[in-house]
Amino acid sequence: MLSLSRMLAVISKELRQLSRDRITFAMIVMIPFIQLLLFGYAINTDVRQVPAGLVDLQGGAAARQLVHELQASQAVQFVRQYPHISEAEAGLTAGDVNAVLVIPADVERRLSDWRLGLADRELVQWLSDASDPMLSAVIHGLKQLPLGQTAMLQAGPPLSTAAVVHYFNPERRTAVNIVPGLIAVILTMTMILFTSAAIVREREQGNMEFLINTPIRPLELMLGKILPYLLIGVLQTALILGLGHLLFQVPLPQDWLSLWLVTLLFILASLTLGLLISTKAQTQLQAMQMTVFVLLPSILLSGFMFPYAAMPTIAQWLAEILPATHYVRMIRAVVLRNTHWLELWPDVLALLLFTCIGLLLVTLRFKKKLD
Amino acid sequence: MTALAIDVHGMSKQFGDYQAVSQLDLQVPTGCIYGFLGPNGCGKSTSIRMLTGLLTPSSGSLQVLGLQLPQQAEQLRSQVGYMTQKFSLYDNLTVQENLQFVGQIYGLPRRQRQQRQQELLQLYHLDDKRQVMAGRLSGGQKQRLALAAATIHQPKLLFLDEPTSAVDPENRRDFWERLFDLSEQGTTILVSTHYMDEAERCHQLAILELGQKRIDGAPTMLMQHLHGRVIELRGSGLRPLKTELEQWPEVLSVAQIGQSLRLLLRLALPELGWLTGRLPAGISAEVVRPSLEDVFVAHTGRAYAQSQ
Numbered sequence: 001m002l003s004l005s006r007m008l009a010v011i012s013k014e015l016r017q018l019s020r021d022r023i024t025f026a027m028i029v030m031i032p033f034i035q036l037l038l039f040g041y042a043i044n045t046d047v048r049q050v051p052a053g054l055v056d057l058q059g060g061a062a063a064r065q066l067v068h069e070l071q072a073s074q075a076v077q078f079v080r081q082y083p084h085i086s087e088a089e090a091g092l093t094a095g096d097v098n099a100v101l102v103i104p105a106d107v108e109r110r111l112s113d114w115r116l117g118l119a120d121r122e123l124v125q126w127l128s129d130a131s132d133p134m135l136s137a138v139i140h141g142l143k144q145l146p147l148g149q150t151a152m153l154q155a156g157p158p159l160s161t162a163a164v165v166h167y168f169n170p171e172r173r174t175a176v177n178i179v180p181g182l183i184a185v186i187l188t189m190t191m192i193l194f195t196s197a198a199i200v201r202e203r204e205q206g207n208m209e210f211l212i213n214t215p216i217r218p219l220e221l222m223l224g225k226i227l228p229y230l231l232i233g234v235l236q237t238a239l240i241l242g243l244g245h246l247l248f249q250v251p252l253p254q255d256w257l258s259l260w261l262v263t264l265l266f267i268l269a270s271l272t273l274g275l276l277i278s279t280k281a282q283t284q285l286q287a288m289q290m291t292v293f294v295l296l297p298s299i300l301l302s303g304f305m306f307p308y309a310a311m312p313t314i315a316q317w318l319a320e321i322l323p324a325t326h327y328v329r330m331i332r333a334v335v336l337r338n339t340h341w342l343e344l345w346p347d348v349l350a351l352l353l354f355t356c357i358g359l360l361l362v363t364l365r366f367k368k369k370l371d
Numbered sequence: 372m373t374a375l376a377i378d379v380h381g382m383s384k385q386f387g388d389y390q391a392v393s394q395l396d397l398q399v400p401t402g403c404i405y406g407f408l409g410p411n412g413c414g415k416s417t418s419i420r421m422l423t424g425l426l427t428p429s430s431g432s433l434q435v436l437g438l439q440l441p442q443q444a445e446q447l448r449s450q451v452g453y454m455t456q457k458f459s460l461y462d463n464l465t466v467q468e469n470l471q472f473v474g475q476i477y478g479l480p481r482r483q484r485q486q487r488q489q490e491l492l493q494l495y496h497l498d499d500k501r502q503v504m505a506g507r508l509s510g511g512q513k514q515r516l517a518l519a520a521a522t523i524h525q526p527k528l529l530f531l532d533e534p535t536s537a538v539d540p541e542n543r544r545d546f547w548e549r550l551f552d553l554s555e556q557g558t559t560i561l562v563s564t565h566y567m568d569e570a571e572r573c574h575q576l577a578i579l580e581l582g583q584k585r586i587d588g589a590p591t592m593l594m595q596h597l598h599g600r601v602i603e604l605r606g607s608g609l610r611p612l613k614t615e616l617e618q619w620p621e622v623l624s625v626a627q628i629g630q631s632l633r634l635l636l637r638l639a640l641p642e643l644g645w646l647t648g649r650l651p652a653g654i655s656a657e658v659v660r661p662s663l664e665d666v667f668v669a670h671t672g673r674a675y676a677q678s679q
Contacts, residue, residue, distance in 0.1 A: 009471075
């Protein structure tokens with residue numbers, strides 16, 4: 001039998017200690033706030049204004065027209081001009097530019113062939129620094145860039161093979177995708193960090209030897225340690241969603257029940273993971289290191305930064321173990337697509353299972369013994 | 372209730388290659404203040420941890436308050452109090468909050484808890500400190516708070532692991548007054564120490580070294596056993612005399628205490644003349660009352676090894 005009063009004693013003790021730890025308390029608010037600003041503004045997968053160089057071997061009006069049109073597309077920005085290709089290559093190597101546009105001397109003739117539909121050669125050449133695939137993808141996209149009206153008058157505008165309708169985020173803004181995902185990252189970080197220190201700290205400061213000699217039960221202690229942080233997790237979620245809405249016009253969820261349900265499940269799973277670390281770590285430093293060990297895959301594999309669909313199968317399996325993966329999937333669904341939690345049952349089940357198994361392991365691992 | 376609060380036979384604890392406690396027999400009568408005296412690393416803390424059920428003994432039979440350890444450790448928890456060597460309450464909770472927390476953990480009903488809290492705050496002179504963070508208390512206050520917390524549920528048996536190591540002599544005396552009060556009320560107390568004066572206050576005492584019990588009994592009895600073996604020498608030229616005496620086979624140990632040499636002999640002197648005849652002129656000898664330190668020296672370290 002669990003004693004509610006003993007559990008409440010631990011909860012109120014934790015809350016008191018937390019409220020007196022000013023730095024931790026400040027971090028609860030500052031971590032979401034700063035990270036939201038940082039990631040919301042800084043992370044943008046919609047690449048524009050790639051710094052480019054120009055090698056103009058023609059030097060005439062046709063070349064100027066081409067450069068002007070490319071600039072107008074905002075995909076690239078010409079920051080350097082090189083007399084020869086060799087200098088341009090040196091510029092690529094030095095990192096002064098990420099791409100170089102080479103306009104051949106006979107561009108005028110190629111252009112007129114193009115207009116007549118006789119084109120057998122490209123008009124211009126791009127030298128692209130493909131060491132950054134994201135940037136070079138932008139240049140790659142320029143292969144098909146329709147050149148301006150003047151050049152294409154006779155051919156007419158190229159016809160798309162398909163019409164695309166963008167649901168849920170019609171302007172395709174990155175922030176709309178990032179902000180809900182950010183909740184997962186921030187909760188992973190703070191929740192695991194809090195609880196991973198929870199047991200170790202008491203051990204390090206000498207409280208544990210006294211505590212385990214009292215009639216308290218392991219599960220009472222564990223639940224008492226994680227429940228206060230549930231509140232903090234909820235607070236952080238509300239903060240991120242509110243600020244995301246104010247600053248980045250991320251839509252607020254319409255189905256609040258689904259939002260809080262999946263969020264509470266994820267917070268519980270993360271707190272349990274933290275406790276698991278806490279029963280394993282011998283010192284607070286070790287607990288911190290293990291937290292980082294979990295945090296990094298949670299950021300990189302959860303689908304927060306890189307699409308889950310693009311990952312190899314093994315990485316996907318790995319990602320499925322992480323609570324963050326399930327939550328990123330669910331929070332985006334709930335916030336952006338207004339999905340009901342029941343439709344997300346596999347992820348709900350996964351988090352539930354994770355928490356139960358975790359709590360079981362923690363309670364079994366935590367012995368009221370010193371040896 | 373059995374007459375013995377603790378009844379232990381052949382208790383041993385092995386950590387890897389290290390034998391922390393070996394073959395300890397221990398019989399502690401109910402209501403007794405029982406002391407563990409010994410240097411650091413002699414197995415005092417390990418023994419206490421086994422008796423509280425925190426450590427599993429490698430071998431031996433342990434019965435504490437009639438419960439078998441380690442099997443019935445959980446049932447024992449609510450009946451014993453434990454004051455750890457290091458301050459184990461929360462530095463960033465106030466005195467009152469700490470007591471409240473411990474009271475709740477021991478499952479005291481609200482009314483009883485508040486009453487106990489009030490009693491303890493007054494008994495341990497912490498009434499004016501109730502709103503002070505435990506981390507800001509002095510050594511003596513911390514130790515009183517720890518004792519208050521360890522006794523809030525009125526345990527039958529109290530374990531104190533070097534309770535006064537960070538406390539000045541006056542506070543220590545006051546602390547012992549409280550222990551005698553508890554003992555008077557029927558609480559059995561097992562206390563470890565490395566202070567002689569503290570050990571001397573115990574009803575019963577066991578001297579431990581290298582995980583073994585060297586001797587046990589009431590302090591006065593232990594001292595009486597050495598009667599006639601402790602001689603005090605006075606005079607001049609004590610330093611060279613000390614070096615010389617150390618070579619004598621009859622001498623267990625020599626220690627200079629201020630202006631005198633304290634001589635501990637292997638056997639009781641049949642008559643003082645045997646000694647005075649062999650001493651240089653100008654040195655006076657007198658048989659004195661053995662102290663607990665003599666008992667300790669006689670049963671531990673090099674002297675003990677030689678006497679075997």
